[in-house]
Amino acid sequence: MKAGMKFTLKVWRQKGSDAKGKLETYELRDISPDASFLEMLDVLNKQLILTGREPVAFDSDCREGICGTCCLVLNGQAHGPDEGTATCQLHMRRFKDGDTIHVEPWRAKAFPVVKDLVVDRSAFDRIIAAGGYVSVNTGSAPDANSILVPKQDSDLAMDAAACIGCGACVAACKNASAMLFVGAKVSQMALLPQGEPECSRRVLAMVQAMDKEGFGNCTNESECEAACPKEISVSNIARLNREFLRASLCAVEGKAGGEGA
C-alpha cells in the first residue's frame, strides 16, 4: 500500500441557509490513497468531533455512484476531476500528495444551501411532480410486450433514464440551467409508447416548473454533459427543445394547455 497522503482542504462552512458562509482550511495527513473522497471527509469529521468542533455537513447515501445524493464541487468541477464518476466513487489516489482541494456545494439560486455542503434540491422534485411521470391504471399489470418498442428507441430511453438527478448539470453550467436534467426526464418518456399520450402536456408543464424555480437558460456549451456522472448526452436537450416546439405549435390547445400552459 502507498504511504498515507497529505491534503489541505478548503471547505465551505455555513451554519444555516441564512448564515453567511466562508471557506475554512483543514490539514489532513495519513489519508489512504484508496479512500474515497467521502471517506476522507469522514476522517476529517472524526478529527473535528474529537477536537470538539462541528463536523462538516455533506450529503451521501449509497456511496456506490447510483443514488445521486452526493454533490460536491471539487476544485471547480462538479463531482471532481474524473469523468462519469460521482463524488463517492472518486478516490484520493486521483489527487497528488500535498494537493490543496477546494470543496464547495452546488451553487444555484434554485439549490439554496441548507448547511455547509448540503443543498436543497427539492426544485427537481417539483419539476418531476409537474409532469415527469406516466399515468397508469392500477389493477392487473399489463402484458410487458403488448406494445413493441424498437430497440434503438428503448436504448435511447434507457440512456436518458440513467439520470440519477444529482444536479451536477446545474452545478457545472455557467447559467445554472437544468436543461440536461429536464431533457433526460422528458426524453425517457417521450421515446417510449407508454409516455407518448401525455408527452405534450408533460413537456410544457415541466418546462414551466423549471422556469418557476429560477434555473438559467441554456447556452449549449455542453459543460453539463461533461460533468454528468452518468454521461447523459446533450442530444436530450435538443430533444427537449424539439418536444417543446412541437407541443407549443402543434398540440391540441386543450390538451397542451391543461395544467401546463
Place this chain on the structure above:
Amino acid sequence: MSWLLATVSASIGKKQCMALSGLALCGFLVAHLSGNFLIFLGPEKFNAYAHFLESHPLLIPAEIGLAFLFLVHIGLAARVTRENWAARPHGYAVKATEGGRSLASGTMWLSGLITLVFLVLHLIHFKFVADDAKMDLHKLVVTTFHSLPYVVWYVFAVCVLGLHVGHGLKSAFRSLGLEHPKYTLALLWLSRLFGVAIAIGYASIPIWAYFFTRTLA
C-alpha cells in the same frame, strides 16, 4: 393567443426566438459581405451597387425588417443574460471547466455586446454620413480604412463576430431541436468554418484598403 405568449416567454421559447433571429442575421451577414466584395472590382461597380440599393423601393422595408431582427435578438439577449446571472447569485471560489466550454461559448454576451458597439459605430461611419445619394461610397470606405487604429478595431470586432457566430450557428440548431448523430458533427464543423469565414471575409476589406489602396486616395 395565450399559447403564443406562453411559448415566447418560456426559457426555451426565448432561446428559440434568439436562434431564429440569429440565423436570419447570419443570412444577412452573408448577403452583406457578398455585396461588400464588389469593392474589389473598383469604384464604378461598387458605387453602382450602392446607389442601386439606396434607390431601391424595398430598401426601407428591408431595413425595418433588419432592425426588427436586431431588436428581437438584442432584447432577448439582455433578458436571457440577466436571468443567467441571477440563476447563480453566489459563485464558486474556484471554477474549472468540465471540458464542454469553448472561448466562444463562454463569452456569447460579451461578443454580442462588442458586436453591438461595432454595429452602432459602423452605422455612424458608413451609413448616416453617406445619406447623400451622389456620394462616392467607394472613396469613403477606402479613406476610412487608411486609419490604422480604425483598421485594427474593425478587424478585432469582426473576429469577435466570427467567434459569436462560430458558436451561435450550431447552438441555434440545437435550440431549435435540430440534432441527429448523422449530421451533428458536420454541423459543428460547418459552424466553426462559418465563424472563420465571416471573420476573414469581413477583415479582408479593411486590410486590403489599408495596404493596397494608398495611391487611390
